[in-house]
Amino acid sequence: MDRKTFLRQAAALGLGAGFFTTLLSGCSKEYLTTLGDFDVNFDGKVLIIGAGAAGLTAGHLLRQYGVDFEILEASGNFGGRVKEISDFAEFPIDLGAEWIHTDPAVLSRLINDPQVNADVDLITYQPETISLWKDGELKRRNIFSHFYSEYKFKRTTWYSFFADYIVPNIADNIRYNSPVETIDYSGTGVTVRTNNGYVYTADKVLVTVPVSILQKGLIDFIPGLPTNKTDALDRIDFPDGIKVFISFAERFYPDLTYIGGLGDIVSGDDKIFYDAAFRKDSPDHVLALFNVGESAAEYTSLGSDEAIINRVMEQLDEIFDGKASQHYQNHVIQNWSAEPYIQGSYSHHGSGMDDIISTLLEPLDGKVFFSGEALNEEGNTSTVHGAGESSFPVVKRMLQEV
Numbered sequence: 001m002d003r004k005t006f007l008r009q010a011a012a013l014g015l016g017a018g019f020f021t022t023l024l025s026g027c028s029k030e031y032l033t034t035l036g037d038f039d040v041n042f043d044g045k046v047l048i049i050g051a052g053a054a055g056l057t058a059g060h061l062l063r064q065y066g067v068d069f070e071i072l073e074a075s076g077n078f079g080g081r082v083k084e085i086s087d088f089a090e091f092p093i094d095l096g097a098e099w100i101h102t103d104p105a106v107l108s109r110l111i112n113d114p115q116v117n118a119d120v121d122l123i124t125y126q127p128e129t130i131s132l133w134k135d136g137e138l139k140r141r142n143i144f145s146h147f148y149s150e151y152k153f154k155r156t157t158w159y160s161f162f163a164d165y166i167v168p169n170i171a172d173n174i175r176y177n178s179p180v181e182t183i184d185y186s187g188t189g190v191t192v193r194t195n196n197g198y199v200y201t202a203d204k205v206l207v208t209v210p211v212s213i214l215q216k217g218l219i220d221f222i223p224g225l226p227t228n229k230t231d232a233l234d235r236i237d238f239p240d241g242i243k244v245f246i247s248f249a250e251r252f253y254p255d256l257t258y259i260g261g262l263g264d265i266v267s268g269d270d271k272i273f274y275d276a277a278f279r280k281d282s283p284d285h286v287l288a289l290f291n292v293g294e295s296a297a298e299y300t301s302l303g304s305d306e307a308i309i310n311r312v313m314e315q316l317d318e319i320f321d322g323k324a325s326q327h328y329q330n331h332v333i334q335n336w337s338a339e340p341y342i343q344g345s346y347s348h349h350g351s352g353m354d355d356i357i358s359t360l361l362e363p364l365d366g367k368v369f370f371s372g373e374a375l376n377e378e379g380n381t382s383t384v385h386g387a388g389e390s391s392f393p394v395v396k397r398m399l400q401e402v
């Protein structure tokens with residue numbers, strides 16, 4: 001079942017949005033185990049475009065298999081939609097991906113090394129106090145608690161997972177501030193040009209940029225992308241996304257507050273206020289807004305961080321009787337729609353998800369390959385672990401095909 005069909009059916013049953021994510025992870029197919037032993041028939045060079053979860057994992061695998069590679073990253077840091085801020089509260093905060101929407105054993109699987117286990121302290125994320133804000137009323141919905149079964153990092157983040165376990169093996173091979181503009185695969189190898197005038201050549205290229213970048217034609221492929229790929233790209237939604245963290249002197253909110261009626265989620269919208277300090281054993285009180293979907297434009301289109309925080313505070317004051325303004329201390333805004341190399345949140349596939357993914361995964365001329373959160377053939381799309389895992393079969397294919 002694809003995400004939208006699931007959301008529609010769940011909405012029809014009167015269930016809440018964030019909680020769907022939990023169930024969605026249960027809908028996914030089997031996870032990949034380690035890449036294992038296989039014959040490597042490739043001794044050339046690979047260029048990876050993008051240093052998010054998919055690109056970093058791909059580089060890590062190539063290093064493990066002794067293959068020459070470089071990662072070209074447009075921004076000045078690794079992680080992509082995995083990003084942290086460590087000086088906002090007493091605990092580090094995930095400005096992008098935050099939950100582990102699956103069995104945490106996936107962390108060790110991403111490391112792909114039986115000698116190394118991800119040794120991280122986790123929280124079972126099962127909010128106890130849950131409310132629904134609709135038609136000017138805050139209604140208790142603690143019953144939703146029973147449907148949660150996901151995890152969060154306790155004193156670390158998704159970002160520090162990559163920083164600790166993946167990046168040290170590949171740090172020397174990442175070229176930052178290198179936005180790729182052209183991928184020319186018309187010759188025997190592939191030539192890649194960045195907007196700062198650098199030219200890189202390789203035998204194979206792995207493209208891991210967000211689908212928004214491909215949809216908007218921000219990378220020029222020579223020859224151009226075939227129409228079956230551009231049609232498949234057009235069938236993926238990549239809606240707006242924003243997170244806002246606000247620290248307060250006192251805690252006046254439940255663990256989780258859904259905004260809007262159950263009908264609002266039919267469009268795949270997720271809009272919640274949640275206690276970001278939940279089970280972190282911290283003295284700090286941090287409330288966060290998570291909004292992904294069409295409704296996020298309410299904030300992302302406002303044009304300035306000041307307008308965004310004013311809007312959020314206005315809403316919180318309405319919901320919690322002015323307590324937000326009374327206890328406000330500080331805030332940080334992460335507007336993912338305004339990030340030039342992300343331009344949105346994450347993929348929502350329409351009907352025919354398997355078909356869309358298999359079309360996009362097909363390499364161009366045996367030289368240009370694709371992976372990333374939108375392209376997990378096991379169905380674990382829109383997640384960090386899904387992005388990382390999407391690179392496993394693609395790397396194997398790159399190394400097996402001559």
Ligand SMILES: Cc1cc2nc3c(=O)[nH]c(=O)nc-3n(C[C@H](O)[C@H](O)[C@H](O)COP(=O)(O)OP(=O)(O)OC[C@H]3O[C@@H](n4cnc5c(N)ncnc54)[C@H](O)[C@@H]3O)c2cc1C
Pocket residue numbers: 049050051052053054055072073074075078079080081082095096097098099100101178179180181208209210213218219241242243292336341342344345346371372373374381382383384385387
């Ligand atoms: C608000 C929000 C909340 C989320 N919450 C969760 C969660 O709780 N749990 C979860 O599992 N997932 C969550 N996700 C989804 C998760 O973050 C993504 O699915 C995953 O991180 C995507 O990884 P990726 O490698 O496919 O893409 P990205 O992380 O986007 O990496 C792609 C990289 O390509 C780079 N790039 C772009 N253009 C170019 C170019 N022209 N040249 C070179 N480099 C380029 C980008 O800078 C970026 O670093 C969330 C996402 C958002 C936005």
